[in-house]
Amino acid sequence: MKSALLAFYRLLGLLAMLAMVAALITVGLSVLAREASWDIQGLDAYAGYAIVAALFLALPITFQRGEHIRVTLLMGKLPQRWSNALQVWSLLAGSALSALLAWFAVRLVWISWSTHDVSPAMDASPLWIPQLAMALGCIGMAVACLDALLSHLLGLPFFDTHAHGEAARIE
Amino acid sequence: MDALIALLLIVLMLVVLGSGLWIGLALLGVGVFAMELFSTRPVGDAMVLTIWGSTSSWTLTALPLFLWMGEILFRSKLSEGMFRGLSPWLNHIPGRLLHVNVIGCAIFAAVSGSSAATCATIGKITLPELKKRGYPDHMAVGTLSGAGTLGLLIPPSIIMIVYGVAANVSIAKLFMAGVIPGILLAMVFMGYIVVWALRNPQQVPAADAHVGLLAKLYEGRHLLPVVALIIVVLGSIYSGIATATEAAALGVAGSLALAAIEGSLSWRKFYEGLGSAVRVYCMIGLILAGAAFLTLAMGFIGLPRHLAEFIGGLGLSPFALMLVLMGFFILLGCFLDGISMVVLTMAVLLPTVQSAGFDLLWFGIFIVLVVEMAQITPPVGFNLFVLQGLTKREITWLARVSMPLFWLMVSFVMLVYFVPGIITWLPGLMQ
Amino acid sequence: DSKWDLPTAYAPSSFQTENLQSFVNDVDKASAGKLKITLHSNASLYKANEIKRAVQTGQVAAGEILLSGYANENPLFGTDSVPFLADSYAEAAKLAGIERPYLDKLLAAQGMKLLFTVPWPGQNLYSAKPVETAAELKGSKMRAYNPATSRIAQLLGAQPTTIQLAELSQALATGTVQNFLTSSASGVENKLFESVKYYYRVNAWLPKNAVIVSQKAFDSLDKPTQEAVLKAAAAAQERGWKISEAKDIEYQKELAAKGMKLADPSPALKKELQAVGEKMTEEWLKNAGADGQAIINAFKKP
Ligand code: NA
Numbered sequence: 026m027k028s029a030l031l032a033f034y035r036l037l038g039l040l041a042m043l044a045m046v047a048a049l050i051t052v053g054l055s056v057l058a059r060e061a062s063w064d065i066q067g068l069d070a071y072a073g074y075a076i077v078a079a080l081f082l083a084l085p086i087t088f089q090r091g092e093h094i095r096v097t098l099l100m101g102k103l104p105q106r107w108s109n110a111l112q113v114w115s116l117l118a119g120s121a122l123s124a125l126l127a128w129f130a131v132r133l134v135w136i137s138w139s140t141h142d143v144s145p146a147m148d149a150s151p152l153w154i155p156q157l158a159m160a161l162g163c164i165g166m167a168v169a170c171l172d173a174l175l176s177h178l179l180g181l182p183f184f185d186t187h188a189h190g191e192a193a194r195i196e
Numbered sequence: 197m198d199a200l201i202a203l204l205l206i207v208l209m210l211v212v213l214g215s216g217l218w219i220g221l222a223l224l225g226v227g228v229f230a231m232e233l234f235s236t237r238p239v240g241d242a243m244v245l246t247i248w249g250s251t252s253s254w255t256l257t258a259l260p261l262f263l264w265m266g267e268i269l270f271r272s273k274l275s276e277g278m279f280r281g282l283s284p285w286l287n288h289i290p291g292r293l294l295h296v297n298v299i300g301c302a303i304f305a306a307v308s309g310s311s312a313a314t315c316a317t318i319g320k321i322t323l324p325e326l327k328k329r330g331y332p333d334h335m336a337v338g339t340l341s342g343a344g345t346l347g348l349l350i351p352p353s354i355i356m357i358v359y360g361v362a363a364n365v366s367i368a369k370l371f372m373a374g375v376i377p378g379i380l381l382a383m384v385f386m387g388y389i390v391v392w393a394l395r396n397p398q399q400v401p402a403a404d405a406h407v408g409l410l411a412k413l414y415e416g417r418h419l420l421p422v423v424a425l426i427i428v429v430l431g432s433i434y435s436g437i438a439t440a441t442e443a444a445a446l447g448v449a450g451s452l453a454l455a456a457i458e459g460s461l462s463w464r465k466f467y468e469g470l471g472s473a474v475r476v477y478c479m480i481g482l483i484l485a486g487a488a489f490l491t492l493a494m495g496f497i498g499l500p501r502h503l504a505e506f507i508g509g510l511g512l513s514p515f516a517l518m519l520v521l522m523g524f525f526i527l528l529g530c531f532l533d534g535i536s537m538v539v540l541t542m543a544v545l546l547p548t549v550q551s552a553g554f555d556l557l558w559f560g561i562f563i564v565l566v567v568e569m570a571q572i573t574p575p576v577g578f579n580l581f582v583l584q585g586l587t588k589r590e591i592t593w594l595a596r597v598s599m600p601l602f603w604l605m606v607s608f609v610m611l612v613y614f615v616p617g618i619i620t621w622l623p624g625l626m627q
Numbered sequence: 628d629s630k631w632d633l634p635t636a637y638a639p640s641s642f643q644t645e646n647l648q649s650f651v652n653d654v655d656k657a658s659a660g661k662l663k664i665t666l667h668s669n670a671s672l673y674k675a676n677e678i679k680r681a682v683q684t685g686q687v688a689a690g691e692i693l694l695s696g697y698a699n700e701n702p703l704f705g706t707d708s709v710p711f712l713a714d715s716y717a718e719a720a721k722l723a724g725i726e727r728p729y730l731d732k733l734l735a736a737q738g739m740k741l742l743f744t745v746p747w748p749g750q751n752l753y754s755a756k757p758v759e760t761a762a763e764l765k766g767s768k769m770r771a772y773n774p775a776t777s778r779i780a781q782l783l784g785a786q787p788t789t790i791q792l793a794e795l796s797q798a799l800a801t802g803t804v805q806n807f808l809t810s811s812a813s814g815v816e817n818k819l820f821e822s823v824k825y826y827y828r829v830n831a832w833l834p835k836n837a838v839i840v841s842q843k844a845f846d847s848l849d850k851p852t853q854e855a856v857l858k859a860a861a862a863a864q865e866r867g868w869k870i871s872e873a874k875d876i877e878y879q880k881e882l883a884a885k886g887m888k889l890a891d892p893s894p895a896l897k898k899e900l901q902a903v904g905e906k907m908t909e910e911w912l913k914n915a916g917a918d919g920q921a922i923i924n925a926f927k928k929p
């Protein structure tokens with residue numbers, strides 16, 4: 026079960042990486058198209074959809090690798106019992122919030138689909154299609170938060186913070 | 197009543213952030229709480245509609261792409277070559293190779309849009325080298341910490357893109373506006389090194405063996421890749437080949453090409469760089485999403501409007517307002533990263549700032565400078581985190597050695613307040 | 628007592644927003660404070676593309692939208708933007724009267740009610756270089772921001788180039804874009820006179836902003852308040868059309884004062900543009916069906 030979940034987060038992460046490549050290609054194509062006078066329409070909208078997918082699909086794997094930032098000053102200073110309580114609180118609140126987000130992201134897709142909402146830009150895409158990636162990522166995040174909460178309560182490992190030793194944090 | 201709500205929300209925000217909840221989710225949670233309690237609007241649909249709108253915008257595409265570019269460069273030999281090209285030239289300036297920190301950061305800043313990437317990439321080469329040659333740690337680390345923030349001020353700059361979108365200011369003009377302050381601030385940092393070196397000559401190690409001019413020039417060839425990348429990114433914007441947003445894609449393509457040419461590009465590095473870029477973007481993007489919704493919740497409650505009216509009603513002189521805002525941002529910067537600081541506060545502040553007669557272009561650079569300071573103040577300061585990873589030192593020590601640079605930046609803000617032309621002159625030539 | 632939020636994407640200084648503020652004040656007065664509307668300008672609450680959806684799903688009671696922005700959803704939303712069909716205030720007013728029942732029906736089916744519409748000044752041709760005939764537009768980079776503007780560029784043989792408004796003045800300065808269609812109002816508001824010199828009064832179309840309200844929110848008001856809203860809306864529409872026309876003249880004077888060369892299109896250019904218009908009307912009719920045909924027939928009747 027645990028390994029299946031991890032595989033799920035990694036799969037979404039892989040899709041996020043593909044989305045990032047898609048964003049690069051789309052934006053690059055818009056430069057090329059203008060220079061070469063190719064008439065390709067809606068590229069700006071597609072680039073937007075690509076980065077949404079990259080952002081949301083990467084949520085669970087980023088969470089699993091402990092790369093979402095938080096203020097750990099207090100947790101580090103408090104005795105074990107209290108910092109444990111703070112961790113449980115964070116995971117509980119995180120699960121509730123990401124579940125809320127996932128629920129309404131799915132609802133967003135459903136409303137877009139049932140009202141035939143289309144992009145007003147040149148792509149004229151039915152919006153539920155790109156919004157699907159956001160909903161999927163949010164569901165992944167909710168699952169990952171619950172996974173982390175249960176793992177913590179059961180004393181199982183969840184976070185993999187050793188995978189990346191280098192200090193390549195970017196802002 | 198408004199003051200009470202504001203106070204409640206600020207306290208709630210600090211408590212939730214301090215409790216260790218992931219920052220993006222914390223902002224989302226405070227937004228949900230505020231909207232549930234103080235407005236009659238349905239929360240969920242508004243939340244996702246706003247998050248969708250704010251994360252699917254074309255202008256935002258530059259952010260993940262510049263992050264990716266930074267990750268590629270971090271894994272290439274490009275920055276190492278730059279150190280080799282620069283070091284023979286600096287032997288005769290007081291402080292000698294310490295200046296490589298500042299010059300290296302300033303140059304790297306011109307290709308990277310981020311402060312921590314600049315700090316990490318330059319630090320990885322300079323810190324071991326400086327230590328090996330006997331330069332004191334506190335100067336090596338402190339100047340790196342400060343100079344790394346130039347990544348934000350010298351274009352391209354992610355924070356300027358975020359501000360430009362929030363304040364509806366031309367991103368190209370913001371980029372231009374950052375050039376002169378960026379170079380000046382780098383000179384201020386170098387001046388600090390010179391002054392320190394003259395006062396503590398015994399702490400500066402002896403010069404390397406003298407190198408002839410020809411050898412110096414020959415070593416300079418290592419600078420060529422960086423120069424090429426600068427030409428690609430900045431040249432594409434100002435020659436009209438690409439918009440400021442599209443330039444990020446050219447930056448990624450250019451750095452991939454350079455890495456391939458120098459032979460440091462492998463599938464493994466490509467995969468690692470891409471993965472890292474996606475996750476870092478995800479981390480920032482979640483904060484952006486949370487902040488976008490919190491901003492909407494604030495809009496419904498009307499708090500920003502009332503607060504802005506309050507601050508506007510204080511009748512502060514522009515100078516007092518600037519000081520108040522600087523203090524406010526330094527305080528916020530103790531808890532938040534630069535990007536969420538900008539998106540969280542712009543809706544609140546812009547009307548006040550505009551009515552006080554500040555030029556939004558000038559204010560953008562002011563914000564960048566203050567956000568730079570926030571990079572090196574504890575407990576949340578990204579450059580401090582980067583340096584912690586590099587040096588394994590306590591964050592308190594890191595903050596202490598960065599303090600002189602922090603105060604230099606405070607003085608620099610005063611300078612640009614009284615001489616705004618430093619910021620507005622160059623973009624003014626664009627028309 | 629009711630409280631409505633009314634988001635708009637336009638800046639507080641825009642004549643559309645000023646007119647909207649007067650509407651809000653009128654409602655407050657006429658309803659004796661029973662309905663308070665809060666105007667959120669400058670896309671501070673929702674961005675332009677989100678506003679219709681926000682009204683439709685009940686997140687806000689009312690909102691201001693650019694009607695033709697929704698032409699992808701239903702061609703009838705884009706009736707006012709069929710190029711060179713209605714190219715003066717008088718014709719735009721005639722068309723607005725004819726299309727109104729169709730818009731009412733369309734929005735009612737989505738749970739919304741149309742309060743009033745106000746046109747922007749006509750879309751005119753801004754160009755970096757002088758344009759005498761359509762041949763000079765061939766191969767040039769023409770800004771496109773929706774399917775209609777893109778199609779115009781295609782039919783003129785120009786390269787449709789997508790540039791966001793925020794990046795437009797830089798794109799013009801660097802030659803990324805060479806010409807585009809927009810109103811005198813946005814030329815002034817976005818300081819486009821800094822980057823282009825030539826302005827041709829082609830009046831391609833007069834796009835309209837519409838203030839829409841959720842039917843549910845409207846129904847929950849008592850009768851006198853409903854009437855107050857409708858009365859204020861009628862007044863806002865009448866006032867808005869007048870202001871728009873007066874402002875158009877003012878804006879053009881300002882553009883000229885800032886050094887732009889304003890001119891009517893040459894007869895040759897006018898004829899070529901007319902041909903583009905006829906072709907696009909035909910294409911629009913294919914999508915707009917019987918309702919579209921009925922609108923055009925009524926409009927063409929003298
Ligand atoms: Na930079």
Ligand code: NA
Nearest residue numbers: 529570573576
């Ligand atoms: Na800080």
